[in-house]
Amino acid sequence: xxxxxxxxxxxxxxxxxxxxxxxxxxxxxxxxxxxxxxxxxxxxxxxxxxxxxxxxxxxxxxxxxxxxxxxxxxxxxxxxxxxxxxxxxxxxxxxxxxxxxxxxxxxxxxxxxxxxxxxxxxxxxxxxxxxxxxxxxxxxxxxxxxxxxxxxxxxxxxxxxxxxxxxxxxxxxxxxxxxxxxxxxxxxxxxxxxxxxxxxxxxxxxxxxxxxxxxxxxxxxxxxxxxxxxxxxxxxxxxxxxxxxxxxxxxxxxxxxxxxxxxxxxxxxxxxxxxxxxxxxxxxxxxxxxxxxxxxxxxxxxxxxxxxxxxxxxxxxxxxxxxxxxxxxxxxxxxxxxxxxxxxxxxxxxxxxxxxxxxxxxxxxxxxxxxxxxxxxxxxxxxxxxxxxxxxxxxxxxxxxxxxxxxxxxxxxxxxxxxxxxxxxxxxxx
Numbered sequence: 001x002x003x004x005x006x007x008x009x010x011x012x013x014x015x016x017x018x019x020x021x022x023x024x025x026x027x028x029x030x031x032x033x034x035x036x037x038x039x040x041x042x043x044x045x046x047x048x049x050x051x052x053x054x055x056x057x058x059x060x061x062x063x064x065x066x067x068x069x070x071x072x073x074x075x076x077x078x079x080x081x082x083x084x085x086x087x088x089x090x091x092x093x094x095x096x097x098x099x100x101x102x103x104x105x106x107x108x109x110x111x112x113x114x115x116x117x118x119x120x121x122x123x124x125x126x127x128x129x130x131x132x133x134x135x136x137x138x139x140x141x142x143x144x145x146x147x148x149x150x151x152x153x154x155x156x157x158x159x160x161x162x163x164x165x166x167x168x169x170x171x172x173x174x175x176x177x178x179x180x181x182x183x184x185x186x187x188x189x190x191x192x193x194x195x196x197x198x199x200x201x202x203x204x205x206x207x208x209x210x211x212x213x214x215x216x217x218x219x220x221x222x223x224x225x226x227x228x229x230x231x232x233x234x235x236x237x238x239x240x241x242x243x244x245x246x247x248x249x250x251x252x253x254x255x256x257x258x259x260x261x262x263x264x265x266x267x268x269x270x271x272x273x274x275x276x277x278x279x280x281x282x283x284x285x286x287x288x289x290x291x292x293x294x295x296x297x298x299x300x301x302x303x304x305x306x307x308x309x310x311x312x313x314x315x316x317x318x319x320x321x322x323x324x325x326x327x328x329x330x331x332x333x334x335x336x337x338x339x340x341x342x343x344x345x346x347x348x349x350x351x352x353x354x355x356x357x358x359x360x361x362x363x364x365x366x367x368x369x370x371x372x373x374x375x376x377x378x379x380x381x382x383x384x385x386x387x388x389x390x391x392x393x394x395x396x397x398x399x400x401x402x403x404x405x406x407x408x409x410x411x412x413x414x415x416x417x418x419x420x421x422x423x424x425x426x427x428x429x430x
Contacts, residue, residue, distance in 0.1 A: 021247050022151065023070060023216030026314070027209050028251030029158035031062075032258045033311030034114035034281050034304050035107055035368055039203040040259050041284035043196045044266025045276050049181035050188065052263055054197060058204045059256045061415060064408035065383055067248045068390045068401055069210040073217030074240055075399045077229030080214045081325030083389050096385070097326045099378035104208050104319045105350050106371035108135075108312055109357025115308035116358065117282035118301045128358055134305075135355040138313045139348055147219050147333040154313075160306030161258045163299045167288075168261045170296040173268045195426055199372065201419045204259065205412065207378045208318040210386060213248070215321040215332070222334045231397040241399075265300070312354070320347035373427075376420040383413040 032040075043051045069080060076083055085093045116131030123130075141150060187193060221227050230237045269292045270278060278284050281304050289297035317333065324331035324343035331343040357367065387409050390401035401409065 021250055022155070022220060023213050024066065024244070024247035024249070024251030025158055025254065026151075026154045026216065026251070026310070027066060027213040028248075028253075028255035029154075029161055029258075029307065030212065030311045030314040031204060031206065031209055031255045032161055032164075032262070032307055033107070033315075034111045034118075034308045035371075036203045036259070037262060037304055037307065038114065038278075038281045038284070038368070039199050040262035041266040041270070041281065042278050043200060044263035045270040045278040045284070045287075047188075047193065047196060048267040048271040049178055049264070050186050050193075051196060051200065052178065052181050052260060053185040053187075054200050055256045055260045055263070056182070058201065059253060060408060061412035062205055062256065063249050063252045064405055065205065065386065065412045066209060066213050066252055067244060067405060068386055068409045069214045070217050070244045070248055071241070071399065071401060072386065072389055072396070073214030074221065074244060075230040075396050077218060077221055077231070079218055079321045079325040079331065080211050080386065080389075081322040082328065082331075083325075083395055084385050085326045085328065087389050087392055087395065088385060092381075093326050096378060096382050097322045099374050100207050100211070100322050100382075101319050101346075101350070103371050103374040103378060104315045105353045106357065106367050106374070107208070108315045108350060108354025109362075110368045110371065111308050111312050111315070112354055113358045114281040115305050115312075117280070118285060118304040118308075121282060121285055122298065122301050122305075131358040132355050134308065134312065135351050135358075138309065138316070139351045142313050142317065142333060142347060143337060143344060148223055150333065151216075151219075154310055157306055157310035158254075160303060160310070161254070163303035163306065164258050164261045164265065167265050167292075167296050167299045167303070168268075170299065171265065171269050171288075171292040173264060178264060191426055194422060198376075198419045198423045198426075200259075201416065202372045202375055202379075202423070204256070205379065205416055207375060207382050208315055210382065211318040211322050212314050215318065215325075217244070219332055219334050222332060230399050231395075234398060237399060265296075269296070312351075316347050316350045316354070319350045320344070373423070376423045380413065380417045380420050383409075383416060387413060 072080060072083055081093065081097055112131040112135055115134050116127035119130035120127035141153065221229065228236065230240055266278065266284060270276070270287055273291050275287050278287065285297055285301045285304065288300055320343045321331055323346045324340065327342060329342045330340040332340060337344040389395055390409070393400055
């Protein structure tokens with residue numbers, strides 16, 4: 001412990017719950033990135049309200065795996081890849097990291113393309129130029145703005161997701177039908193429906209989110225003069241773990257509530273009018289304009305840009321944390337670029353590659369498809385490894401994960417495993 005420390009920060013009287021929202025809130029909001037918007041819009045347009053029930057299934061599973069990831073960061077003071085590399089064979093860890101890098105770069109490119117397309121719809125001009133500009137701004141903020149000043153920016157951007165809540169109230173929604181679909185789900189168990197479920201699971205429980213939330217706990221630990229890794233400061237554990245539980249639960253519930261409203265919007269406006277062939281965020285926004293009016297179209301489009309500005313740096317940051325952590329080199333947004341050269345090199349490189357994808361002839365929809373495939377390969381072993389580390393006394397000390405959190409974390413892993421099997425079994429058939 002630091003000799004100048006008097007009272008551990010998280011043993012002090014608890015602050016109001018809204019002041020405890022940080023890593024969990026930002027991570028949950030980043031989950032609703034432009035690629036997620038496309039997925040939720042697609043299932044809403046395709047199936048109406050018939051898939052709303054899945055949101056209530058994913059919420060507790062998402063809370064569990066994200067809470068375990070956050071605990072690992074807070075207890076050990078290290079990121080996920082750093083912890084994994086100390087527990088598992090190097091080739092296995094680097095294989096997972098390589099898959100994560102590929103999926104994240106593709107996602108960055110798809111998100112930038114969606115943001116550029118949304119900006120073009122709103123303001124006119126070249127979509128590619130907007131996409132590149134967004135990449136430059138996001139990179140500059142992460143490299144040149146300190147984490148202490150950058151973190152509040154991410155929290156503000158998280159609030160932009162309320163645009164999707166406002167969009168629902170700008171259109172006519174038959175809430176009776178919505179309630180009935182939630183209470184009495186009407187599932188059509190054919191190939192299209194099952195593929196839609198897998199897509200929702202894949203976009204909701206994503207590997208980069210695990211890495212990011214654990215890393216943010218580490219960042220906040222480094223920025224504080226009071227906090228210590230819980231392995232070294234057991235007295236801070238009760239309040240720290242309560243904060244993580246509140247932060248993660250609110251963040252993931254927020255994420256899934258927004259997903260719920262996205263599906264409702266697409267179902268009420270697009271599916272109800274026979275528009276079921278949505279393939280991208282720009283398709284969804286464009287289709288809203290004649291059916292729901294300019295206001296709904298503008299809110300939806302602005303939401304795409306705002307959530308992209310949040311998600312793209314999270315994707316790039318998660319990539320950098322994973323590579324630098326696995327390599328055991330200095331990492332973190334709280335460090336200067338000269339102090340963490342590999343970390344910032346990967347961060348900038350992933351943004352450059354993502355931006356390059358928007359300039360290439362690669363179809364963004366196909367890119368997202370392959371990103372989902374790579375995530376499906378990566379998510380299950382990564383989740384299993386996280387759960388094993390969470391039970392590893394050498395890493396977690398007395399704070400090993402147990403009880404309901406352990407059960408839900410493994411249940412989330414099994415569900416994602418089944419989803420991955422279904423994805424590979426149905427590839428090329430739909």
